[in-house]
Amino acid sequence: MMRLSLTSWSFPSCTLPEAAAIARALGIPALDVGLFYRSALDKAEILNDPKAAAARLGGLGVDIANYYHLFGDGLAGRNLALPGTVDDNARDLAQALTFADAAAIPSVFILPGIVNPGQSREDAARVSALSLAALIDVAKDFRATICIEPHVHSWAESPSLVRRLIDETGVKLALDYAHFTCLGYRQEEIDLLAPHAAHIHLRQAKVGALQTKFTEGTLNFPALFGTLRDAGYQGALALEAVHQGYMGTLYDDVLTETIAMRDAFNHWKGH
Numbered sequence: 001m002m003r004l005s006l007t008s009w010s011f012p013s014c015t016l017p018e019a020a021a022i023a024r025a026l027g028i029p030a031l032d033v034g035l036f037y038r039s040a041l042d043k044a045e046i047l048n049d050p051k052a053a054a055a056r057l058g059g060l061g062v063d064i065a066n067y068y069h070l071f072g073d074g075l076a077g078r079n080l081a082l083p084g085t086v087d088d089n090a091r092d093l094a095q096a097l098t099f100a101d102a103a104a105i106p107s108v109f110i111l112p113g114i115v116n117p118g119q120s121r122e123d124a125a126r127v128s129a130l131s132l133a134a135l136i137d138v139a140k141d142f143r144a145t146i147c148i149e150p151h152v153h154s155w156a157e158s159p160s161l162v163r164r165l166i167d168e169t170g171v172k173l174a175l176d177y178a179h180f181t182c183l184g185y186r187q188e189e190i191d192l193l194a195p196h197a198a199h200i201h202l203r204q205a206k207v208g209a210l211q212t213k214f215t216e217g218t219l220n221f222p223a224l225f226g227t228l229r230d231a232g233y234q235g236a237l238a239l240e241a242v243h244q245g246y247m248g249t250l251y252d253d254v255l256t257e258t259i260a261m262r263d264a265f266n267h268w269k270g271h
Contacts, residue, residue: 012037034068050099065236081113081124100144109174124155172198178205
């Protein structure tokens with residue numbers, strides 16, 4: 001059944017144990033982990049000694065719902081649409097998935113890539129699809145599922161582009177409606193991607209705003225929860241209100257927004 005998680009990067013000044021403590025205090029049974037801010041995992045350790053890195057997650061008192069892995073530095077470094085990166089990325093993915101399996105993390109999400117210098121969007125889509133095919137082949141030997149998060153500033157900024165990539169590769173999604181909503185896509189257009197989700201991010205949004213206060217956005221969350229249920233989704237719903245210097249997401253009270261989303265889900269569920 002669907003359950004809540006909390007993204008550790010929602011609280012950039014908190015250590016990982018502190019983020020886990022916030023999740024427990026809010027009655028949220030799981031945490032998403034990644035490579036950002038004070039709660040960041042040690043990427044070098046994941047790549048060089050993944051089982052030791054997994055052991056460090058013991059004792060947090062919450063499950064780990066998802067690991068967000070970046071192959072390079074930032075959105076551009078060794079991104080999936082950059083030619084010549086697939087061998088290095090496949091090697092690193094095997095280590096990331098070894099880490100995930102050792103830590104009982106059900107999914108690992110990566111980004112689809114950007115439009116690199118000299119490329120068109122179509123060029124980027126083609127290289128990304130080839131990269132993903134190789135990475136999906138690597139993932140066959142592991143329990144954890146790999147998935148991509150289509151995001152603003154990637155080459156995959158529309159539901160139709162993402163659906164084409166799914167048809168070509170079978171890739172699963174870390175689906176965040178907000179990235180499409182802020183670009184002007186209607187919720188029912190994004191709903192068509194729900195059957196392909198392996199992980200979900202939740203935050204309120206509206207046209208022109210990747211994140212906004214719960215009461216000021218346009219996403220209909222009861223409808224979204226029902227769409228996911230009807231699509232057979234059984235994974236985590238990660239609460240991802242953030243405080244970042246990215247697309248104007250510095251100005252919301254993260255704790256208040258996290259609680260509002262938690263309450264919306266629990267109310268829909270009947271708790």
